[in-house]
Amino acid sequence: MIDTASAYKNEEQVGKGLGTNEKEDVVGSLKKSLERLNMSYVDLYLIHNPISFTPDHSKYLVIDYLDTWKQMEEAWKLGLAKSIGISNFNISQMERLLEHCEVKPAVLQVEVNLNFAQPRLVQFCQQHSITVMAYSPFGSLFETGPPPQASDPTLKALAQKYEKTVAQIVLRYLVQLGVAPIPKSVNKPRIEQNIDIFDFSLSPEEMQTLSLFNINYRKVWPSFWQDHPYYPFEHKDVPDQNPFKGSSGKNPTSD
Ligand SMILES: NC(=O)c1ccc[n+]([C@@H]2O[C@H](COP(=O)([O-])OP(=O)(O)OC[C@H]3O[C@@H](n4cnc5c(N)ncnc54)[C@H](OP(=O)(O)O)[C@@H]3O)[C@@H](O)[C@H]2O)c1
Known part of the structure; x- marks a missing residue:
């Protein structure tokens, strides 16, 4: 029961509180x-x-x-x-x-890329006929982070062999792993390039070589939410600051 009265001047706050109940x-x-x-x-x-x-x-x-x-x-x-x-x-x-x-x-959308292959999770989904949609499919390919970067010799050699770009090699690798990558680009030629990956196949040996880049490195890791009971990922000793909370760095609360 929520007991309110106009004289208590508490109805506005209760209304706001009820308004945040998103489950319905x-x-x-x-x-x-x-x-x-x-x-x-x-x-x-x-x-x-x-x-x-x-x-x-x-x-x-x-x-x-x-x-x-x-x-x-x-x-x-x-x-x-x-x-x-x-x-x-x-x-x-x-x-x-x-x-x-x-x-x-029907679908689980999670991070999957060269650095973060998540084999157990992918296998679990495949066993239950749940399609894995791979977000951040390029990992740190085009930004600072663990190897490989786009200049990696192994990736460049494969790109040359198949007359494709490094991005296309990586997307093709993910498709052959059985996941559906969702690359993001604001650039028309790259968007076209990113779908043009269905006219070649990597060999089992090449798949094996690329699998060695997996170092279980999670790029999208919102550890600032790690004290939530349904936080899904590994905990960090010192959680990162919550970018949604401005500069205070305070963890969000459930109040
Ligand atoms: N469910 C979730 O919690 C979650 C979390 C993260 C992301 N996502 C989703 O996942 C999708 C993609 O993820 P993301 O943006 O993190 O990572 P991403 O697609 O791996 O990387 C995007 C970056 O790669 C560049 N790029 C794209 N195609 C390229 C190409 N062919 N050659 C060179 N560079 C290329 C883009 O630059 P340009 O745009 O300049 O081409 C952009 O900087 C988005 O739809 C996003 O909403 C979901």
Whole structure:
């Protein structure tokens, strides 16, 4: 029970508090997205993270992702999304979801690239017929980070052999691993290049050579949320600062 009275002047705060309860609002927020997209349905709708957030991401909320999933199923039944899936879930969270869901997730969107192959997670999904969608597929290829960079001799030699770019070699590698990479580019020729990877194949030996770049290095690692009960990744001894909290560096809270 929430006891309010106009004399208490507490209704505005309670209203704000109730407004942050997003679990009942999956269908509502998908409808708002559809309105903004000017579409009547989407092909795929994902839970972005097992951690729930306020709309501005400044605070997290403790909402069971099973409750959120029920609402996702509702959106699917209403035909607002042709398929529904999840993102950034770990294996035990997926096991729990699979045990309780009515509609199985079609897709898991997670980081997969040369440095971060996630073989156990990929195998788990393949065993359960869940498509793995690989985000940040280039890892640190085009930025500072662990090797390989785009200038790597092994990658350059393969690019030369197949008359492709290094980016195309990496995307082809991911496709042959059985995952669906989603490269991002704002550059038209690169967007065209990134889809032009279905006219050649890497050999098993070349696949093996590229697999040696896996050093289990996670690029997208929001450790600033690691005290949340549904945080899906490894913990860090000292978590990174939360970029959504400005310069304070304070962890978000569930209040
Ligand atoms: N679910 C999640 O939590 C999550 C987390 C992270 C990312 N994502 C999604 O994953 C997708 C991609 O991830 P991302 O942007 O992190 O990483 P990414 O696609 O691996 O890398 C993007 C970078 O690669 C460059 N690039 C793209 N194609 C290239 C090419 N052919 N040659 C050279 N450079 C190329 C882009 O530059 P230009 O644009 O200048 O070409 C951009 O700097 C996005 O749709 C994003 O929304 C999801």
